[in-house]
Amino acid sequence: MENPNAPAMSPRMLPKKKAGPHLFIKKLVQQRTLVFMSVPFLVWLFVFKYWPIWGWTIAFQDYKPAKKFAEQTWVGWKHFEFLFQDERFFRVLRNTLAMSGINLVLGFVTAITLALLLNEIRRLAFKRLVQTVSYLPHFISWVVAASIIQSTLSPDGIINELLIRLGFIAKGEEILFLGKGEWFWGIFGASSVWKEVGWNTIVYLAAITMIDPAQYEAAEMDGAGRLKRMWYITLPGMKPVIVVLLIMNIGNLLESGFEPQYLLGNGMNVDFSENLDIFVLKYGINQNNFSLATAGGIFKTVVSFVLLFFANNVAKRMGEARLF
Amino acid sequence: MADTATMTDGQRASTGAKRRKRSYRDSSLGDRIFDICNHTFLVCLMIVTLYPFVNTLAVSFNDAADSLKGGVYVWPRDWTLENYTYVFNEATILGATVISVLRTVIGTVATVFFSAMVAYTISRQEYVLRKFVSIAFILTMYFSGGLIPTFLLVRDLGLINSFWVYIWPGLIGVFNLIVIRSFIEGLPESVIESARIDGAGEFRTFISIVLPLCVPVLATVALFTAVYQWNSWFDVFLYNSSKVELSTLQYELQKILQNSNATASRTAADAFASSGNGSSNKVTPLSIRATMTIVAAVPIILVYPFLQKYVVKGMMVGGVKG
Numbered sequence A: 001m002e003n004p005n006a007p008a009m010s011p012r013m014l015p016k017k018k019a020g021p022h023l024f025i026k027k028l029v030q031q032r033t034l035v036f037m038s039v040p041f042l043v044w045l046f047v048f049k050y051w052p053i054w055g056w057t058i059a060f061q062d063y064k065p066a067k068k069f070a071e072q073t074w075v076g077w078k079h080f081e082f083l084f085q086d087e088r089f090f091r092v093l094r095n096t097l098a099m100s101g102i103n104l105v106l107g108f109v110t111a112i113t114l115a116l117l118l119n120e121i122r123r124l125a126f127k128r129l130v131q132t133v134s135y136l137p138h139f140i141s142w143v144v145a146a147s148i149i150q151s152t153l154s155p156d157g158i159i160n161e162l163l164i165r166l167g168f169i170a171k172g173e174e175i176l177f178l179g180k181g182e183w184f185w186g187i188f189g190a191s192s193v194w195k196e197v198g199w200n201t202i203v204y205l206a207a208i209t210m211i212d213p214a215q216y217e218a219a220e221m222d223g224a225g226r227l228k229r230m231w232y233i234t235l236p237g238m239k240p241v242i243v244v245l246l247i248m249n250i251g252n253l254l255e256s257g258f259e260p261q262y263l264l265g266n267g268m269n270v271d272f273s274e275n276l277d278i279f280v281l282k283y284g285i286n287q288n289n290f291s292l293a294t295a296g297g298i299f300k301t302v303v304s305f306v307l308l309f310f311a312n313n314v315a316k317r318m319g320e321a322r323l324f
Numbered sequence B: 001m002a003d004t005a006t007m008t009d010g011q012r013a014s015t016g017a018k019r020r021k022r023s024y025r026d027s028s029l030g031d032r033i034f035d036i037c038n039h040t041f042l043v044c045l046m047i048v049t050l051y052p053f054v055n056t057l058a059v060s061f062n063d064a065a066d067s068l069k070g071g072v073y074v075w076p077r078d079w080t081l082e083n084y085t086y087v088f089n090e091a092t093i094l095g096a097t098v099i100s101v102l103r104t105v106i107g108t109v110a111t112v113f114f115s116a117m118v119a120y121t122i123s124r125q126e127y128v129l130r131k132f133v134s135i136a137f138i139l140t141m142y143f144s145g146g147l148i149p150t151f152l153l154v155r156d157l158g159l160i161n162s163f164w165v166y167i168w169p170g171l172i173g174v175f176n177l178i179v180i181r182s183f184i185e186g187l188p189e190s191v192i193e194s195a196r197i198d199g200a201g202e203f204r205t206f207i208s209i210v211l212p213l214c215v216p217v218l219a220t221v222a223l224f225t226a227v228y229q230w231n232s233w234f235d236v237f238l239y240n241s242s243k244v245e246l247s248t249l250q251y252e253l254q255k256i257l258q259n260s261n262a263t264a265s266r267t268a269a270d271a272f273a274s275s276g277n278g279s280s281n282k283v284t285p286l287s288i289r290a291t292m293t294i295v296a297a298v299p300i301i302l303v304y305p306f307l308q309k310y311v312v313k314g315m316m317v318g319g320v321k322g
Helices: A011-018 A021-030 A032-060 A078-085 A087-119 A124-139 A142-153 A158-165 A181-209 A213-221 A226-250 A259-264 A276-286 A290-317 B002-015 B017-025 B029-060 B064-068 B082-089 B091-123 B130-139 B147-156 B174-186 B189-197 B202-213 B215-231 B234-239 B249-263 B267-274 B285-321
Strands: none
Touching: A021 A032, A032 A078, A032 A290, A032 B091, A032 B130, A032 B147, A032 B202, A078 A290, A087 A124, A087 A181, A087 A226, A087 A276, A087 B029, A124 A181, A124 B029, A124 B285, A142 A158, A142 A181, A142 A259, A142 B029, A142 B249, A142 B285, A158 B029, A181 A226, A181 A259, A181 B029, A213 A226, A226 A290, A226 B029, A259 A276, A276 A290, A276 B147, A290 B147, B029 B285, B064 B285, B082 B091, B082 B285, B091 B130, B091 B174, B091 B202, B091 B215, B091 B249, B091 B285, B130 B174, B147 B234, B174 B215, B189 B202, B202 B215, B215 B285, B234 B249, B249 B285
């Protein structure tokens, strides 16, 4: 209809030409059932998702919960300046980046490897069994997972027992794994892999099913063995999915998770387990320093947003599917 | 996806049956070594995944004092139901179980119904607010107010120490909305039109025509939501930690964890026993923790084989248009 060269319109379409507020309201009344079915949730959305953005203002105030908005003192960038001079904030930032980096690399490598290995299994019953078992930890809560991980790593847990049996450590010298700060990142990485590796293979296995079987047959004729076929056909077949997921994860670099660090963290490993989310929680909720905590939260959201746009642009340049 | 995988494998096997079969049988030594290594590795992986669960289960059914001696691996040495009797005689745990079930049921029903309703409205091509509503929802995928502003909002709304804080903030997820909308848009238009001709209004059409047709996708969303609701503990901790009647199983388990974290070693056991909390030698923190872990995980373990099927399918639907 917007095409000016369009042939004469049928009379029925003519009224649409004078689209305006009047017609809009008329339509709204006509479609009132649909309006009643969706507008209440638009209000819900506004209250719960958009309204908190207004709460960002308290990062620029010395917020006192008892006072009204008009009575708050405005302090400009004070809290942000404090953050960027705070040693603790930098340690927290380091931990966040380290853990999300570990998670990213380990997560990708293990999931891709497992998908490759699963794809080589011919017995379908066995393949399905492995899949079902490996999905299990994904569905349980981090609380349950943390409880299980804690008892596995405890001084009388199975890991210490194995180390004793194998003669690596003597009885009575059990290692307090979660008490060693510098080991926390490794424990975190291993726990995340244990919980998510099976689940993460789903998308890769789906990508593998899209590969043309003729390619394998051709490679076989050319004398390519099992490993060569995995390396030269299956892996490149997964490449588009891998690239898209990698890009998506760049936007999550500051999202190193909250639950595992909070649940497995303790006084002995706090220097390595405390990340941005825990920092916000401790300052905000525990110490009632809402303004500083909000500043930390804003920092995280803004950086993530920028990273996401950056990633999206990279994807566009590379000619891969964009995310939005 | 698992289904697609099997189908493709099946087809592959049947089309090239003869050739394939021969090539497997006559597989080279290297091939066979690879297969053996691969199978062994995957079996080890399954053991590593499952052992911690099995061990926890064994400890939960083992006599508490006996467990402290160590050496309980995959099977209880000294069978007892004492741990479970103790746990379920605690008023707090019983209450927490009720709240966990309630929030899972109410939260799931509300989320599924209302998400489907909004999804239906934005699937109607003629709806004037269609674009506006869709964009308003989709935008929220890319930002969030963050922890503190949300906390202050919930406080200002008077939802602290209230059951409804489990339901309201997460009522409609954008991902669910997109998944259901794609599904509704895939339904034949004629079904909805025929309802119109029969004189059904929008709401009637939604309830009696669209909703029943959406059962497969709604099952996916319901299972997703139910797992989320059952597993949540952070909202309990943040908003309702001062009201024990609103505690949930996951949060009770988290408190136990936090306690043992504070003492961080097996002295936790002694502390617990001497504090009088344990009341007797019948239970120990170790056995209670194992039992609570199982109680908090069992519903998930029972439903997840079904989840697997539906959720994998749902991910595909969402992926197409998401």
